[in-house]
Amino acid sequence: MPKITYIEHNGKIHSIEVANGLTVMEGAVQNNIPGIDADCGGSMACATCHVYVKEEWFNKLPKKEDGEEDMLDMAFEPKKNSRLSCQLMVSDQLDGLVVNLPEKQV
Amino acid sequence: MIKTDALIIGAGPTGLFTAHQLKLIGLNCEVVDNLDKIGGQCIELYPDKPIYDIPAVPECTGEELTNNLINQLKPFDIKFHLSERVEEVKKNNENWQVKTNKGTEFSTPNIIIAGGVGSFEPRKFSPKDCEKFENKSIFYSIKDKSVFKGKTVSIFGGGDSALDWAIELSKDSKVNLIHRRDEFRGAQATVDKMNDLAKNEKINLFTKYQLKKANGQDNLESIDIEHDNKDVKNLKTDYVLGFFGLIMQLGPIANWGLNIDKKTINVDTEKFETNQKGIYAVGDICTYPGKLKLILSGFHEGALAARACFKLARPNEKYKFEFTTSSKSIKDRLGIKE
Numbered sequence: 001m002p003k004i005t006y007i008e009h010n011g012k013i014h015s016i017e018v019a020n021g022l023t024v025m026e027g028a029v030q031n032n033i034p035g036i037d038a039d040c041g042g043s044m045a046c047a048t049c050h051v052y053v054k055e056e057w058f059n060k061l062p063k064k065e066d067g068e069e070d071m072l073d074m075a076f077e078p079k080k081n082s083r084l085s086c087q088l089m090v091s092d093q094l095d096g097l098v099v100n101l102p103e104k105q106v
Numbered sequence: 107m108i109k110t111d112a113l114i115i116g117a118g119p120t121g122l123f124t125a126h127q128l129k130l131i132g133l134n135c136e137v138v139d140n141l142d143k144i145g146g147q148c149i150e151l152y153p154d155k156p157i158y159d160i161p162a163v164p165e166c167t168g169e170e171l172t173n174n175l176i177n178q179l180k181p182f183d184i185k186f187h188l189s190e191r192v193e194e195v196k197k198n199n200e201n202w203q204v205k206t207n208k209g210t211e212f213s214t215p216n217i218i219i220a221g222g223v224g225s226f227e228p229r230k231f232s233p234k235d236c237e238k239f240e241n242k243s244i245f246y247s248i249k250d251k252s253v254f255k256g257k258t259v260s261i262f263g264g265g266d267s268a269l270d271w272a273i274e275l276s277k278d279s280k281v282n283l284i285h286r287r288d289e290f291r292g293a294q295a296t297v298d299k300m301n302d303l304a305k306n307e308k309i310n311l312f313t314k315y316q317l318k319k320a321n322g323q324d325n326l327e328s329i330d331i332e333h334d335n336k337d338v339k340n341l342k343t344d345y346v347l348g349f350f351g352l353i354m355q356l357g358p359i360a361n362w363g364l365n366i367d368k369k370t371i372n373v374d375t376e377k378f379e380t381n382q383k384g385i386y387a388v389g390d391i392c393t394y395p396g397k398l399k400l401i402l403s404g405f406h407e408g409a410l411a412a413r414a415c416f417k418l419a420r421p422n423e424k425y426k427f428e429f430t431t432s433s434k435s436i437k438d439r440l441g442i443k444e
Contacts, residue, residue, distance in 0.1 A: 039223045039354050040151060040223075041399055043155070045147075048353070069265075070265075070291040070414065073263070073264045073265065073285075073350065073351075074350045074353075078316075
């Protein structure tokens with residue numbers, strides 16, 4: 001299974017295997033990784049699963065769909081490398097992905 | 107003090123159908139919601155998004171679902187207390203005493219929490235020094251626009267609220283509009299109008315900037331905004347407005363002595379009652395083994411919680427199960443003449 005690494009804002013690292021077909025958000029929620037709230041459950045309606053994607057990975061990810069950038073306007077401290085983790089589908093191509101979590105989601 | 111058989115907190119789809127179930131079995135109820143309109147997440151987050159898994163409704167939007175639920179409540183007289191948030195819940199003998207932030211008080215044997223993921227609150231600025239200016243010179247909504255007359259107002263956001271207010275206030279105020287990217291998600295006509303005003307220097311537009319710091323001792327004097335490339339600008343300003351949409355916060359519910367697990371409330375699956383007798387939780391806010399966060403689950407949970415309310419609201423009567431197709435008393439309540 002692809003390995004995804006989540007780095008909490010305090011630096012704590014969680015490297016876990018996430019099944020293909022789940023989203024990076026679901027991988028975090030199912031493994032009780034703190035820092036991803038996902039209030040709306042993945043319908044791209046809340047911006048509380050916001051992550052920063054490591055530079056080298058950012059350009060390899062599928063492009064943002066309509067609406068994701070709009071939701072990121074509302075995220076806590078969005079940056080150039082911000083994504084909503086509910087929109088990142090785990091696949092073999094994402095094996096090794098590293099995401100940093102913001103200080104908070106709201 | 108309003109006396110009612112049951113108080114529903116939350117006017118989303120689950121709260122609305124729960125109200126229907128209560129009225130159908132002959133109980134009265136009132137509904138409180140922090141939003142200024144009925145519909146909850148369906149209206150606030152996805153009014154135009156189609157939903158495909160409501161039983162017997164192949165496809166409908168959040169707004170259509172809400173309107174249908176409101177229609178279904180038409181035979182009944184139900185009081186909605188909108189733009190009010192329940193703050194306090196206290197036990198007084200057999201009843202719960204409930205108080206909202208606007209001072210409305212209820213006395214009821216049953217409280218049904220249908221609060222979704224909590225109440226909607228405006229998303230705020232992240233720099234910590236913004237807090238001390240909140241509601242003095244930093245606002246997240248506008249109640250009286252006359253205070254801005256002749257002043258400098260810095261507006262943050264890229265949606266319709268930010269654009270509409272930038273355009274409106276530019277008539278009588280000096281307006282800075284600041285947004286984190288150079289695309290705006292507001293309606294095209296509004297974006298065009300704002301761009302015209304910016305060209306004519308009626309609005310000072312700063313894109314790819316975000317708020318970094320709010321400066322001033324007792325009164326706000328200026329703000330620092332930072333560009334994507336780390337360039338920092340200082341803007342003199344009297345007021346700051348932030349329009350970043352709404353977030354959901356559990357809020358005061360966390361203080362009512364309920365068993366809470368990750369922003370959800372533990373309930374049983376017979377009555378959907380919490381650890382407090384007479385307080386139920388239904389819809390997205392409740393959890394139990396196997397819980398599915400679907401609207402249809404909320405309908406089931408509300409129907410059962412409503413029956414549980416009967417016992418506490420009518421201790422001397424026995425609840426009798428009836429079908430809407432055949433019950434005379436239900437038809438009377440619905441106002442259907444045979």
